[in-house]
Amino acid sequence: MPFLLHCGPAGEKDGGFVFYPGGSGTSGPVLFSHGAHGPSGAGYACQKCHASASGKDLDITMDGIRQGRGCGACHDGKTAAPRTRKAAAPVQDCASCHMPAADIVIPMNRMDPVAFSHLRHLGADPAVKVTKNAGFACGACHPVPFERASEGPVGMEVPHESGGCAHCHNGQERAGGMPAAFPATKRCLTCHKPAPERKQP
16 A cells, blocks of 8 residues: 655645554554654755655555665665754664554553553544644654663553653643643543453353
């Protein structure tokens, strides 16, 4: 399935987000950020990807990316971005662009598990292809307070006043007038929910 990049909100200041649903199996969706890649982010001019302002979709496929076209022209692990001078992750590092295909279930010792939704926290709506920022950015959690690959339980004080999810779930208004994330010390059952019972064979 092609990854279609549209103009529209993307052409406004700092750009918008383009949602790509991902493939079947373990290849989760991608939420492409124009802001992270554009002049105020990595430093690329719009013309780096868009040859014109015609609004024509870019037909980008994973096969093309692997052959060094589209995203693959820069995502080779070597090409340094103009502004940040950092190399983009190579195409082989799937998790640098694809979020998990399903919610992450975090087991707890004395509480019900927590099912974490990347889509919900990123404010991505699979029904809307191009959106404005409605949630957190990937960089709000990765690498601080969470590494992409976690080894062990999520560290958070009890009561949840610091660390882990409480890093953002503190009830305080976020930059840019974004709504506050409810404090982790309240609404326990919003996050901690009993795991669905398995049916006996």
